[in-house]
Amino acid sequence: MKTELLFMKQEDVIAAGALDMQKILELVEKVFYLQGHEQIINPPKTVFGIPIGEEPQSHFFSMPVYIGGDVNRPGIKWAAESKTNAKTGNLPMGIDMIILSDPVTVQPVAIMDGMVITAMRTAAAAGVAAKYLAPDDAKVAGLVGAGVIGRTMIMALKEVIPSLKQIKLCDLNTEKARNLADEFKGEIEIILSDNVENAVSGADIVATMTTSKKPFVKSEWVKTGAMVIQMSSYEVEAGVVEKSDKIVVDSWEQMKENELSIINQLVKKGSLDEKDIWSLSKVVCGTKPGRENKDEITMFSSRGMGSLDIIIGDYLYKEAMKKGLGQRLVLWDEAKWV
Incomplete structure (x- = not known):
C-alpha cells in the first residue's frame, strides 16, 4: 500500500x-x-x-x-x-x-x-501569560531584543493587551531596532531606547528576547505592579525573581532540566522553593490565580514546549x-x- x-x-x-x-x-x-x-x-x-x-x-x-x-x-x-x-x-x-x-x-x-x-508560538506563550498576569490597564511595554522573537512579541502583546499604547524598544543593533519599529509604524508607537535601563524603567510590561547568557535587567528598574517576561534563561538578575510575587513558567519539568535558568539556579541554591513556581497550565485552568491586584509583580519565564x-x-x-x-x-x- x-x-x-x-x-x-x-x-x-x-x-x-x-x-x-x-x-x-x-x-x-x-x-x-x-x-x-x-x-x-x-x-x-x-x-x-x-x-x-x-x-x-x-x-x-x-x-x-x-x-x-x-x-x-x-x-x-x-x-x-x-x-x-x-x-x-x-x-x-x-x-x-x-x-x-x-x-x-x-x-x-x-x-x-x-x-x-517557532517564532509565533514562542511569543504566543508569553502572550497567553500576559493575558492572565499583566496589569489590567498596561499602557507601556519595555522590550529588549529586536530579533525574530522581538517581532512576534510585539504582535502577541498588541493582540492580548488592548490598552497598550507604547513600546520602548532596545537592541545592541540599533539598525535592527529601527527597522523593526518601522514595521509597526501606524499600528503602535515604538520609541527606540539607547540602553536597557531606559527601556525597562517605568514599563508596565518588561520583556526580554535575547541570546544573552549574562543578566542585564536589574530589580530596581522593575516598578511595582509590573509583569516581567523572560524568554531566555538568564536575562534578569536574581533580584528580579526574588522581587516577584508570582513566578509562572511554561513547564517546570522542562525548565528544571536547564542549568542556565536563573529560576532553576535559585531553586538549587535553596533561595526559591519549587512550590512557589507555577506552571501556566494551572493559571489557565483556574487552579492557580492570575493577577490579583495592581501592586503585585508577576514574572513569566519560558523554556519552550x-x-x-x-x-x-x-x-x-x-x-x-x-x-x-x-x-x-x-x-x-x-x-x-x-
Missing part, C-alpha cells in the same frame, strides 16, 4: 495561516488547558551540542509530543541552532522541522518547516489540505517486510 505524506515549505506554512497571531494564541492557550487536564505527553527535550569536546558551535533539540483530547496528534519537533549562522547572517540562527504522525497507523502524515511556527509546535502544525496541516497547499511525497510504493 502506497504511503504518502504532505511536505510543506515555509511559504506553504505561511499561506496556511502561521502568521495569524490571534489563531496562534488560541491554539497555544488550548495547549496549556489540555496540559492542565493531563491530556498532553511532553517529555523534557533532548539537547546536545557539537563538536564533541569543544565549545559547542551548533545545538540540536529533539522534542517528541502527543496531544490528546480532540486533537489526538503525535509528532516531533527537530530544532537546531548555529552560532556560525548567527555571525554570518547568511542563514537563520535557528532552523526547525516538524513531523506529524497518524495516531493509529503511526505513518507520517506531514513534514513542514518549523521556523515561523514542543506541544505548542505540534498543535499549530496539526492546524496548519489541516488548513493546507483544505487549501491544496504543499507537495505530496511518497514514503514507499509498497512496504517491505510487513
Whole structure:
C-alpha cells in the first residue's frame, strides 16, 4: 500500500495561516488547558551540542509530543541552532522541522518547516501569560531584543493587551531596532531606547528576547505592579525573581532540566522553593490565580514546549489540505517486510 505524506515549505506554512497571531494564541492557550487536564505527553527535550569536546558551535533539540483530547496528534519537533549562522547572517540562527504522525497507523502524515511556527508560538506563550498576569490597564511595554522573537512579541502583546499604547524598544543593533519599529509604524508607537535601563524603567510590561547568557535587567528598574517576561534563561538578575510575587513558567519539568535558568539556579541554591513556581497550565485552568491586584509583580519565564509546535502544525496541516497547499511525497510504493 502506497504511503504518502504532505511536505510543506515555509511559504506553504505561511499561506496556511502561521502568521495569524490571534489563531496562534488560541491554539497555544488550548495547549496549556489540555496540559492542565493531563491530556498532553511532553517529555523534557533532548539537547546536545557539537563538536564533541569543544565549545559547542551548533545545538540540536529533539522534542517528541502527543496531544490528546480532540486533537489526538503525535509528532516531533527537530530544532537546531548555529552560532556560525548567527555571525554570518547568511542563514537563520535557528532552523526547525516538524513531523506529524497518524495516531493509529503511526505513518507520517506531514513534514513542514518549523521556523515561523517557532517564532509565533514562542511569543504566543508569553502572550497567553500576559493575558492572565499583566496589569489590567498596561499602557507601556519595555522590550529588549529586536530579533525574530522581538517581532512576534510585539504582535502577541498588541493582540492580548488592548490598552497598550507604547513600546520602548532596545537592541545592541540599533539598525535592527529601527527597522523593526518601522514595521509597526501606524499600528503602535515604538520609541527606540539607547540602553536597557531606559527601556525597562517605568514599563508596565518588561520583556526580554535575547541570546544573552549574562543578566542585564536589574530589580530596581522593575516598578511595582509590573509583569516581567523572560524568554531566555538568564536575562534578569536574581533580584528580579526574588522581587516577584508570582513566578509562572511554561513547564517546570522542562525548565528544571536547564542549568542556565536563573529560576532553576535559585531553586538549587535553596533561595526559591519549587512550590512557589507555577506552571501556566494551572493559571489557565483556574487552579492557580492570575493577577490579583495592581501592586503585585508577576514574572513569566519560558523554556519552550514542543506541544505548542505540534498543535499549530496539526492546524496548519489541516488548513493546507483544505487549501491544496504543499507537495505530496511518497514514503514507499509498497512496504517491505510487513
